[in-house]
Amino acid sequence: MVLKAELHCHIEGAAAPELVEAQARKYGKDVSHFIKDGSFVWHDFTSFLKAYDEAADLFRTEEDYARLAEHYLTSIARDGAIYSEVFTSPDHAEAAGLSPQAYTDALGEGMARAKAKTGIECRMIVTGVRHVGVESIEKAARFAARSGHPLVTGFGVAGDERMGTMDDYVRAFEIAREAGLGITVHAGEFGGPQSIRDALDHIRPARIGHGVRAIEDAELVKRIADTGIVLEVCPASNIELKVYPSFAEHPFVKLRAAGCKVTLNSDDPPYFWTSLKREYEIGRDEFGLSDKDLTALTRTAIEAAFCDRRTKQALLAKVDAKR
Ligand code: ADE
Ligand code: ZN
Numbered sequence: 001m002v003l004k005a006e007l008h009c010h011i012e013g014a015a016a017p018e019l020v021e022a023q024a025r026k027y028g029k030d031v032s033h034f035i036k037d038g039s040f041v042w043h044d045f046t047s048f049l050k051a052y053d054e055a056a057d058l059f060r061t062e063e064d065y066a067r068l069a070e071h072y073l074t075s076i077a078r079d080g081a082i083y084s085e086v087f088t089s090p091d092h093a094e095a096a097g098l099s100p101q102a103y104t105d106a107l108g109e110g111m112a113r114a115k116a117k118t119g120i121e122c123r124m125i126v127t128g129v130r131h132v133g134v135e136s137i138e139k140a141a142r143f144a145a146r147s148g149h150p151l152v153t154g155f156g157v158a159g160d161e162r163m164g165t166m167d168d169y170v171r172a173f174e175i176a177r178e179a180g181l182g183i184t185v186h187a188g189e190f191g192g193p194q195s196i197r198d199a200l201d202h203i204r205p206a207r208i209g210h211g212v213r214a215i216e217d218a219e220l221v222k223r224i225a226d227t228g229i230v231l232e233v234c235p236a237s238n239i240e241l242k243v244y245p246s247f248a249e250h251p252f253v254k255l256r257a258a259g260c261k262v263t264l265n266s267d268d269p270p271y272f273w274t275s276l277k278r279e280y281e282i283g284r285d286e287f288g289l290s291d292k293d294l295t296a297l298t299r300t301a302i303e304a305a306f307c308d309r310r311t312k313q314a315l316l317a318k319v320d321a322k323r
Contacts (some may be wrong), residue, residue: 002294003319005083005301006076006265006276007184008209008232010127010158011065011107012056012092013268014072023058031055040271045190045241048271049131049160056092062106065098069110069122077118079277083302083315084120087127087158090140100143108151121315123307125154125184128172130163141172145179154182154306156209161190166198173203182306184209184232189243193217200229207232207304212243214260215251225259230304235282236274237267247286256287263301264294295319 015023017035024031034041034051042048059065073084086107093103104124111122126144128137137157144155155176157169166187173183187199189210196214199205200223211231214220224231233252237243244250256262264279266272274282283289283297302315 001080002280002291003298003322004076004079004081004276004280005263005298005305005315006081007085007207007230007263007301007304008234008265008267009072009084009086009276010052010268011069011072011086011088012059013052013271014086014266015055015059015068016071016270019068019071020055020058023064027058027060029058031058039273042271045160048241048268052268052271053092053095056089057096059092060096060098062098062102062109065093065103065106066110066113069107070113070117071110073111073114073120073122074117076276077114077120079275081120081276082298082318083122083305083307085123085125085154085306087156088124088152089127089129089158090143091129091132091136100140101147104147104149104152108149111151121307121311122151123153123305124149124151125156125182125306126152127156127158128169130157130159130161132159134164134168134172137169138172138175141175144181145175152181154184156184156186158186158209161186161195166195166202170202173205177204182206184306186210188213189238189241193220196220196224200227206230206306210234210238210243212238212251212255215254221255221258221260224255225261228261230261230263230300231255232265233262234265234267234272235279235286236272240272240274247282250286252283253287261300261304262297263304264297295323 090100128140184207186209
């Protein structure tokens with residue numbers, strides 16, 4: 001089995017429909033309008049985000065979040081994942097009635113349980129959500145900077161790319177950078193190449209969430225390749241959200257051939273009927289990657305991970321031992 005590593009998964013978006021239904025029963029809520037026959041139901045980016053927010057609202061206590069993290073991370077570890085960075089969202093926790101610190105500690109507890117069971121190494125990237133607003137993004141950055149949780153190692157911005165502009169978020173990212181956190185930002189998913197250029201110019205991230213629409217601008221592709229910015233590519237997400245009509249038209253292969261550092265990720269796996277395992281299968285079956293190529297992607301992800309050098313070396317040694 002090819003060992004795997006992921007850099008881009010939203011923890012609220014990793015909740016399986018069965019788990020969300022169990023939470024709904026626990027809190028006496030009806031989810032039949034967005035879960036049908038054991039599957040999430042949505043039809044465009046707006047309705048996807050709405051289903052996601054409603055599902056997240058059913059995780060309310062520390063134990064709910066600890067179980068969510070443990071459940072998800074244990075499942076990917078069984079599929080060969082040795083490293084996972086998940087996006088966390090203090091906004092979603094607060095909306096569900098839990099403080100950002102209690103939420104983060106609870107996810108950390110779930111990560112500790114998953115690691116004890118399977119050995120999987122995990123970190124958290126605190127995110128602000130664009131459609132919640134600029135002020136909340138700065139608040140999330142201030143929280144990330146002072147949380148002191150040893151597994152919080154990054155800061156990012158996700159949410160609806162149609163809201164706000166990159167220069168709105170400069171202050172939030174400066175707070176995070178000053179605190180020594182790794183920086184990633186969603187861009188070039190629904191926004192075109194200009195959204196990526198704006199991210200590079202204003203935010204100076206080490207990684208871009210998605211970034212696939214860079215392919216529309218050859219200069220930008222060269223800039224990404226030359227500067228070694230890592231792209232957190234989420235192929236199934238892009239197909240399901242109709243960023244591309246088919247895997248054949250997805251730019252993964254071209255970006256990789258142009259020398260961009262690409263990685264494979266699942267974004268919000270059950271919403272897109274995917275998993276980290278399936279993303280690697282897509283790499284093999286749709287993008288023509290060999291096991292050696294896939295292992296190289298795992299190495300790229302580990303090298304770009306927001307974790308300390310010793311952890312990276314230990315993870316890379318595991319990958320090498322398996323070859
Ligand atoms: N939040 C969760 N999934 C997302 C995505 N694919 N794009 C932007 N924000 C998100
Ligand atoms: Zn995402």
